[in-house]
Amino acid sequence: MLIITEQRKIGEIFDHPVYQVTKTSMIELANSKSRSSFLNPRDENRYKKILNTLDLRKDFFFSYSYPIMRGLQKNLSDPQEGWSLYESTFVWNEFLTRQIRNCLRSTLWTVALVYGFFKQDKFAISGKDVMFTLIARRSRHYAGTRYLKRGVNEKGRVANDVETEQIVYEAVPMPTEVSSVVQNRGSIPLFWSQDTSKLNIKPDIILHEKDKNYEATKLHFENLRGRYGNPIIIFNLIKRVKDGNPCFVENLIRQYGS
Template structure:
């Protein structure tokens, strides 16, 4: 439930970190962990995906590992969980880690590399109404937050988890015949601009627009 970087640098960790946001049975196991004062009698449950493949590149064998971990906070099904809550937790927060290592990595002779990225719902108060009759439900901005407090809490949490700088890759549409995602894009841009006003240059949020749908049409 922790990234490779965290496991390597956390030399003081002796027990399973059940308070981690990726452990789904934290609450259920709390009584027995408190009584036993350890984590030996419980199993941490993580909702995610794991895949490892072996590749040969120019005769050199390497292993590629892909691990996804889904946060237990503000999780739900598509359309029914969107946006951010008052605590700064976004819907369906998923951390994905890609690890590349040589076959000799276990013997400390090979080399290893790891990259972590996070995806989640846009950190604003918005929603969609699921309907069988509409494949593209309308988007509603539920609440206007003039100081973007929940959005700020979200990025403060990311800074604590991953450090600076925070790079935001915004994939939603830039042009639509009927404005849907465009409204959300504009409000998100305003939120980031507002938060950056009070941040030093080295901590400013880096906002990148990349219309994924427009790019995908080329292929």
């Protein structure tokens, strides 16, 4: 079991502290009798080494009292707690804690970690102290490194899916006005890939004829509507025209976005 043994406070949202992991420890739960019953000790040691390579001190944060995996607007309009919080796209350790939560029938013994970025600072504007908070949450679905994970999978999950939230309010004990803006970024929701060669600085996009009816693309936009509602506004970062022909993303925007 990989547990957090030390943490550091990196900010707070309306008196709810937010922490960063600073130290972890791995504890072996098996005793000498149960250890001998492992079906394949080599697999156990292999997975243990892989888990040891994970550094939770980098880019992981959490809060005991505030659902940091959800945006402020959702927390205010649709408050949730317990089991439902782990169903979020942005709880990185949902699968790793699922078995212990199911066995104990409780979420009190686990901490929902978010993988991403958290930064909070105070500055003065027109004689007022303003608290600025920037939160980036990375999806636990279809995650992977650049170039190795591109596009969408059969379930409509896109690679590099990141939700970014900006929270601004006056730094007073009871702020009356709060601004929370959320935007989402992700890979183009089609089946495509790129050459992984380091010699090619700008590799071409290779579009695969795998989903002619765009079923996975439809699932992706249905998921976005469920998370954020309508309208869905798409900002295209790909060149609009190549070799005199409109980019395939342009056709996608006309069909699904606004």
